[in-house]
Structures are given as C-alpha cells and as structure tokens.
Amino acid sequence: EALRLVRACAVRGYDEGVSVDVHLNVDAKRTEERVRGQVMLPHGQGKTVRVAVFARGADADAARAAGADLVGAEELVAEVLAGRLDFERVLATPDALPALAKAARVLGPKGLMPNPKRGTVVTEVAAAVQQAKAGQVEFRAQNQGVVMVGLGKVSFGADRLADN
Structure with missing residues (x-):
C-alpha cells in the first residue's frame, strides 16, 4: 500500500x-x-554509476572490458590527488592498495576508500565492475x-x- x-x-x-x-x-x-x-x-x-578501478596489468584490461569508467594505478591516484572525484564507486585489486594509500585522505572522508570488509577490494575485477554497474x-x-x-x-x- x-x-x-x-x-x-x-x-x-x-x-x-x-x-x-x-x-x-x-x-x-x-x-x-x-x-x-x-x-x-x-x-x-x-x-548510472561511475566506477573507478585501481588495478594493474591484466586486471586493468579486464576492468576496461567490463565497462569501468576510470582504470589505472599510480596515474589514477595522481588524478584523485589533483581533485578528480567524478565517480560513485571505487574498486581495487590487492596489488594496487599500496599505491592507493596516498589517496586515503581524499577518498576516506567521502566513503570511497576500498576496504576488504566492504567488499571493494576484489580479485575478480570484471564481475565486481558488472555488479556495481548493474x-x-x-x-x-x-x-x-x-x-x-x-x-x-x-x-x-x-x-x-x-x-x-
């Protein structure tokens, strides 16, 4: 009713x-x-949800193929530190977390910092991007x-x- x-x-x-x-x-x-x-x-x-993925190598290619809007590692961290925050969800692979630590002060207060407890640190990048978009x-x-x-x-x- x-x-x-x-x-x-x-x-x-x-x-x-x-x-x-x-x-x-x-x-x-x-x-x-x-x-x-x-x-x-x-x-x-x-x-529509804009998804940023912090990944390297094959994981980055898989994220692009799955439809992620922003993909990168150190270069994407530099863009975030420069003020680019035009995304709603952030996913990261475990190997990209050390590079992402520099952006924690920017992403953390906005609730965007990837965290294993929240399920945003992923190994299956393509599936996670598709779920976030869906x-x-x-x-x-x-x-x-x-x-x-x-x-x-x-x-x-x-x-x-x-x-x-």
Whole structure:
C-alpha cells in the first residue's frame, strides 16, 4: 500500500527518488551487532554509476572490458590527488592498495576508500565492475540503528519498487 501511495504523493516536477528507512533494534556501537553489507537490486536505483578501478596489468584490461569508467594505478591516484572525484564507486585489486594509500585522505572522508570488509577490494575485477554497474547497493546501520537504502525512482511503479 505504501508503494502505491508513493506515486500518488509525488508532486515534484522531476522523477523523485524512493528510499526505505528501517529502524533495527541493534546497538551499532557494538561490533557484534553491526549491520553492513551489499545487495543487488534487480532493477537498479535508476541512475548510472561511475566506477573507478585501481588495478594493474591484466586486471586493468579486464576492468576496461567490463565497462569501468576510470582504470589505472599510480596515474589514477595522481588524478584523485589533483581533485578528480567524478565517480560513485571505487574498486581495487590487492596489488594496487599500496599505491592507493596516498589517496586515503581524499577518498576516506567521502566513503570511497576500498576496504576488504566492504567488499571493494576484489580479485575478480570484471564481475565486481558488472555488479556495481548493474545496481549493487551498499548499506550499513547508522549510529541509531537505522538502515537507509534508496530503492529507485517514482517512475519505476509499485511492482518494480517492490522487487527492489
């Protein structure tokens, strides 16, 4: 019923985003109660995601073939340090992490620094790029135990929003 009301209550002149906020009965400050993960939305969020991949050699070629927007190692780190941040997701291979450490002060505060716990340090680069482009969404509980995730756009309709 709520998803049907979303379309009826949309009053803006543009395609509004739809998100869900779930209050969980967890204490996010306790490590054993942390909620964090990734999920594939079958219909995506309704926006294109620009993916940057820090990799070398064959992994870099695989990332380009899979559709990554920016690929590189030291040269891409230099661009990030110069202020180029026109991407939403960052993936890295384990061998590129030492070069990426220089950009940690730039990427970290924006939540873009690759981390094995978040699943952004990958060995299967092509599959990870395809999933990021297809609508993979990261979620985590905030301090008060609230998980907020965008489900899509109003134009999706109730069926596609329910699938997501």
